[in-house]
Amino acid sequence: MKTIKIKSPGTVANLVCGFDILGLALNEPADWMELSLLDKPEVIIYNRDNYNLPTDPEKNVAGVVLLSIIEKMGEDIGFSLSVEKHIKPGSGIGSSAASAAGAAVAANQLLGNIFTNEELVQFAMNGEKLASGVKHADNIAPCIYGGVTLIRSIHPLDIVSIPAPDMFVTVVHPQIEIRTADARQILKQQVSLKDAIKQWGNIAGLVTGFMKGDYELIGRSLEDVIIEPVRSILIPGFEELKGKCKEAGALGGGISGSGPSVFMLSKNETIARDVESVMRDIYNRIGIKYNTYVTTINNKGIEIL
Amino acid sequence: MKTIKIKSPGTVANLVCGFDILGLALNEPADWMELSLLDKPEVIIYNRDNYNLPTDPEKNVAGVVLLSIIEKMGEDIGFSLSVEKHIKPGSGIGSSAASAAGAAVAANQLLGNIFTNEELVQFAMNGEKLASGVKHADNIAPCIYGGVTLIRSIHPLDIVSIPAPDMFVTVVHPQIEIRTADARQILKQQVSLKDAIKQWGNIAGLVTGFMKGDYELIGRSLEDVIIEPVRSILIPGFEELKGKCKEAGALGGGISGSGPSVFMLSKNETIARDVESVMRDIYNRIGIKYNTYVTTINNKGIEIL
Numbered sequence: 001m002k003t004i005k006i007k008s009p010g011t012v013a014n015l016v017c018g019f020d021i022l023g024l025a026l027n028e029p030a031d032w033m034e035l036s037l038l039d040k041p042e043v044i045i046y047n048r049d050n051y052n053l054p055t056d057p058e059k060n061v062a063g064v065v066l067l068s069i070i071e072k073m074g075e076d077i078g079f080s081l082s083v084e085k086h087i088k089p090g091s092g093i094g095s096s097a098a099s100a101a102g103a104a105v106a107a108n109q110l111l112g113n114i115f116t117n118e119e120l121v122q123f124a125m126n127g128e129k130l131a132s133g134v135k136h137a138d139n140i141a142p143c144i145y146g147g148v149t150l151i152r153s154i155h156p157l158d159i160v161s162i163p164a165p166d167m168f169v170t171v172v173h174p175q176i177e178i179r180t181a182d183a184r185q186i187l188k189q190q191v192s193l194k195d196a197i198k199q200w201g202n203i204a205g206l207v208t209g210f211m212k213g214d215y216e217l218i219g220r221s222l223e224d225v226i227i228e229p230v231r232s233i234l235i236p237g238f239e240e241l242k243g244k245c246k247e248a249g250a251l252g253g254g255i256s257g258s259g260p261s262v263f264m265l266s267k268n269e270t271i272a273r274d275v276e277s278v279m280r281d282i283y284n285r286i287g288i289k290y291n292t293y294v295t296t297i298n299n300k301g302i303e304i305l
Numbered sequence: 306m307k308t309i310k311i312k313s314p315g316t317v318a319n320l321v322c323g324f325d326i327l328g329l330a331l332n333e334p335a336d337w338m339e340l341s342l343l344d345k346p347e348v349i350i351y352n353r354d355n356y357n358l359p360t361d362p363e364k365n366v367a368g369v370v371l372l373s374i375i376e377k378m379g380e381d382i383g384f385s386l387s388v389e390k391h392i393k394p395g396s397g398i399g400s401s402a403a404s405a406a407g408a409a410v411a412a413n414q415l416l417g418n419i420f421t422n423e424e425l426v427q428f429a430m431n432g433e434k435l436a437s438g439v440k441h442a443d444n445i446a447p448c449i450y451g452g453v454t455l456i457r458s459i460h461p462l463d464i465v466s467i468p469a470p471d472m473f474v475t476v477v478h479p480q481i482e483i484r485t486a487d488a489r490q491i492l493k494q495q496v497s498l499k500d501a502i503k504q505w506g507n508i509a510g511l512v513t514g515f516m517k518g519d520y521e522l523i524g525r526s527l528e529d530v531i532i533e534p535v536r537s538i539l540i541p542g543f544e545e546l547k548g549k550c551k552e553a554g555a556l557g558g559g560i561s562g563s564g565p566s567v568f569m570l571s572k573n574e575t576i577a578r579d580v581e582s583v584m585r586d587i588y589n590r591i592g593i594k595y596n597t598y599v600t601t602i603n604n605k606g607i608e609i610l
Contacts, residue, residue: 015503017605018505018509019502019505020502020506021502021505021506021509022509037430064561067547091555131488150506150509150510150513151506152506152508152509152510152526153503153525154523158510158525160509160510160513160522162509162513187498188498189497189498189499190495190496190497191495191497191498191500191501192494192495192496193492193493193495193496193531194494195503196504196505196531197324197325197326197498198458198503199501199505200322200323200324200326200454200501200504200508201325201326201455201457201458202457203505203508204323204326204327204455204457204467204509204512205455205457205463205465205508206509207512207513207516208455208465208467208510208512208516209511211513211516211517217465219458220457220458220463226498226501229433
């Protein structure tokens with residue numbers, strides 16, 4: 001029985017001013033998955049963690065991705081999947097994307113790498129559809145491609161890797177629940193042209209800063225005048241957190257995905273650890289349970305082990 | 306009497322999806338200016354062309370810039386300016402910016418280069434204020450810096466040069482009048498979040514395409530879903546023009562500044578000349594007088610001769 005092991009990383013989507021178009025991959029946390037090829041069209045799922053995710057493949061994010069691959073192949077193949085999740089579902093750092101993209105990449109490897117990365121993103125978006133109701137690629141793309149990725153367009157799919165300098169990422173996951181659907185619903189469907197112009201100035205600055213390795217420009221451009229002012233009210237302590245993290249030396253940051261996790265980018269590990277202390281102090285004081293991660297940008301994406 | 310001669314180039318602002326934030330400098334057309342330093346606080350203007358622009362410095366774009374420099378210096382200095390404009394006023398390719406930026410750069414050279422480029426942009430914006438009622442920098446910045454420039458923010462001023470590959474620019478100036486104020490007035494002050502997201506995806510794609518030298522990505526990103534659909538109705542034949550220029554091989558393009566000029570970017574001169582033929586055919590048929598230019602991106606900006 002052909003078997004493969006992979007490591008599928010967490011990701012930060014909605015990269016500040018890059019709502020719906022920019023994401024990056026993290027080195028930690030990451031899910032571990034083991035996938036085997038079967039000779040009949042079925043999907044069997046074993047969960048090796050305590051998250052109690054569904055094992056019915058039609059209700060499981062990785063499951064629906066594998067089912068869509070079986071359907072596409074039109075052959076007598078199936079998969080047995082064993083999952084050990086470390087990215088908490090609902091944390092806002094791409095837990096469902098790690099499952100969906102990981103399943104697609106592992107299956108492709110077992111099948112002899114017959115699909116392009118873009119096709120893998122298409123398969124994996126079926127998992128995102130199940131998880132959040134929307135086919136979005138801003139977690140899946142960085143998960144598969146690694147690094148910072150731009151989803152210039154979904155229809156047609158147009159994914160572009162953006163070179164970025166080394167950066168440290170500090171993430172805090174306050175253990176409150178924000179449903180992605182709710183986080184979408186509170187957004188205003190109309191924005192002022194003035195704010196939109198500010199936002200695309202910042203997007204252009206951020207991309208230029210990444211590609212030039214200009215940390216100061218990255219810092220100046222990490223500003224979101226449209227989504228963050230609305231969504232941040234769902235995250236206790238957000239304004240104080242952001243302000244104090246920047247005082248501690250962070251380049252900037254914001255809500256990861258649709259929250260509740262918040263991430264900050266820093267030039268080096270010392271600052272990233274100081275930022276972590278700030279985050280801990282604030283959530284200790286507020287009295288909300290939390291996890292923190294200090295990690296780096298993952299330029300490889302999903303790893304075949 | 307200290308005298309200096311400069312060549313101040315035309316520019317394309319509102320670079321398709323980069324409304325209000327992205328511009329580029331052209332090699333042709335360009336204005337010629339000769340500036341002399343005087344020893345009393347006055348500005349004398351001589352027009353060496355047929356555009357009948359005001360010679361009263363308070364009503365002249367270059368004049369107000371020179372007055373603002375005299376005021377800043379607080380010394381007994383003045384300027385005598387002789388201008389030979391080749392960039393038609395009202396053409397939408399930065400005629401007022403060439404005058405304003407040219408005056409600032411020439412004066413700075415005469416004064417021993419005491420101002421930074423950012424300060425020169427600030428002085429020159431006084432000229433844009435006189436010309437269009439708004440202090441904007443998206444023509445002035447590329448005029449002074451050369452190449453493709455991003456104005457990430459006006460307050461505070463944040464100008465970033467964006468490296469771009471060699472490209473040819475074909476410009477057609479249909480000889481109709483569009484007032485910048487009118488072109489601003491018809492814009493919708495609210496845009497849908499959906500369109501704004503498309504736009505910032507394209508901006509990010511365009512900047513990445515420039516910096517990677519990826520012509521295909523540049524082409525795919527040259528799409529404006531917000532401003533062009535509104536403003537293009539002021540330009541006869543716009544839709545047909547754009548479609549046929551792209552069929553002829555242009556990467557893409559759009560309205561230059563607030564029009565009426567339209568520009569197209571091409572990978573090489575052969576395509577740029579074919580695009581020019583398409584433009585000529587259309588305006589010959591419609592029966593509107595026009596000028597065309599086939600030129601390249603000017604990476605030097607204003608030249609001291």
